[in-house]
Amino acid sequence: FLTFFCLLFSFFVYFCAGAEHESVLCCSEENLRIIVPLEDIDTQEKSTVSFSCKVNRLNATLKWLKAGEEVSFSKFVVYRVDKHKHTLTVKDCTLADEGEYTAVAGDSKSTAELVISEAPTDFSVHLKDQTITEFEDAEFTCKLTKEKANVKWYRNGREIREGPRYSIICTLRIKECRPDDECEYACGVDEKRSRARLFVEGELLQVLLYDIEEPKLDVDSSYSNNVVVMAGEVFKLEANVTGRPIPSLVWTKEEKELEDTAKIEIKSSDFHTTLINKDSLRRDGGAFTLTASNPGGFAKFTFNVKVLDRPGPPDSLTVTDVTAEKCVLNWLHPTHDGGAKIEYFIIQRRETSRLTRFK
Template identity: 30%
Template sequence: MVMNGERVELECEVSEEGANVKWEKDGVELTRDESFKYRFKKDGCKHVLIINEATKEDCGHYKVKTNGDESMAELLVQEKELEVYQSIADLTVKAKDEAVFKCEVSDENVKGTWFKNGVEVKSDARIKITHIGRNHKLTIDEVKPEDEGDYTFVPDGYAFNLSAKLNFLEVKIDFVPRQDPPKIHLDCMGRTADSTIVVVAGNKLRLDVPITGDPAPTVIWTKGEKILTEGDSRVHVDSINGHCVFTIEGAERQDEGIYSVVVRNPAGEDTADINVKVVDVPDPPQAPRILSVGEDSCVVQWDPPSFDGGQPITGYVLERKKTKGYRWMRLNFDPVL
């Protein structure tokens, strides 16, 4: 098995230097007329068939024949896989704010297409689609309720996609008379899965909470029993124009949890809980063990990662190499559990 574009050498050794040797692919003899595709090399009793840059068309069964004997091998050519360095994440956006879906893949030459609810997204005055190097970005300016939906990025030439949801956060602000108790106006409150704010590790966590009250209320943010202030260089707390904003630069695993905001003025107080989930790269599997070894197989068992990255594990990829070898070879194409 080789990757697309790699060099292939099929080598055999016969018992006599002057032996008549012929090569076949899927029962068809390979002749010198095809030297532009195949190269034949002989060194004493050794005979070699060379394919400089293998393609999918080169897959098949190759047979070498000589007087009274033959040998056969199968060649598999695997397409290079596209790795996802950063997937797109769900967004919750208010009216007229900006929504940005972005992802990063391993090949900067790979293009792709964005879809909303299965329909291709086209650039216009509000929607911008960019591709710079390995990064792909979809930006929606001045978000409207009709922008809510499921967004998908599909890399050209690959049978998979990256999906995320845009949630439109409707903010309702009622008339507030003077000496009114403080009020938090936030639809995304509580501790259920539907009210969870998801942020990718390394990105900015920004909790923007609309509040009302007369006189203007004071604001306290807490996580557990700890009051959050700007003592940490990553933390910023602001209260401007009827909003209390809590920001963490570069979200980390330990930032996951329930955040509480309390607003107070002489007329009363109001509180809200916001569930924040940080999605990160999972830890590697733990403690691989060989349970049994057969003639041409073995049974392997391992423990799941101690941290699953914030999402359920969908499967594992197994690779193997010879003890004195340098190259790892993938054993499965579909993830296994």
């Protein structure tokens, strides 16, 4: 007798002839097919991703499609084969690479989706301090990771509007600088900031150095006490400021600088500043410090804010010594007192047969 093994389903014909018998063995090749499919991928711009699948033959060649069209390979789109595994790699992804990718192996196909989210804009080159001579033009320049971005510029925390003296793109140009232009400038995109200072030198500046006035804060006397508000309310902190040159104004809480956001609105002009906190929560309370500074020195004032809320329920309520005439109630103070000392408790009683309560 003869024994035959057909490996990899290759097509062969074997003949066996003997004195009394003759046999023919035929082996046909299995169709190329995908045995491990592609998987969907979610990623961000600038990242590198790889689609992988496996087929039932060694070192076969697959066709790759994107949105029904054959993929062109390059240094950014690379196809690799490792035995049964086939991989398509897309490097440095852009939004144009998003779409449906298909691996084709004979009559077998596998499709997966590439979803690319937009990466946040950031600064690739930050602002730098500038020192210029009076009446010259000053220029602050930064670079962003994206060509098109909504850029805002700030002078001492106050947004700058484009006008005859300010020309804005990703470069802020200040024409014919004067001594009172000396302060901090910032460029903002989304929630990110890049800051730098402008220093103005010249004969006029040297004369003004003899007329420096240290900052002073003028705060309403009502702010000497705690500012108390209820949860959900709005509280406003404000102050007037004097000084020469015009002081820089900075709001901080727990030594962290505060910025203008949807919840906290900061409005500052040369001699006045206001902080408004919306939809107050208990955690919004605390010490808010306003600092005004210039070459003559600095001034500070701390506003103490307390946000009150309803206290929580009493803890560990127990009923003991129950008789027809009396019972004993015991409980602990609530975990949260709502921000104020609990002065008393109210106990209410009702008959089990009635819905109304009475003291």
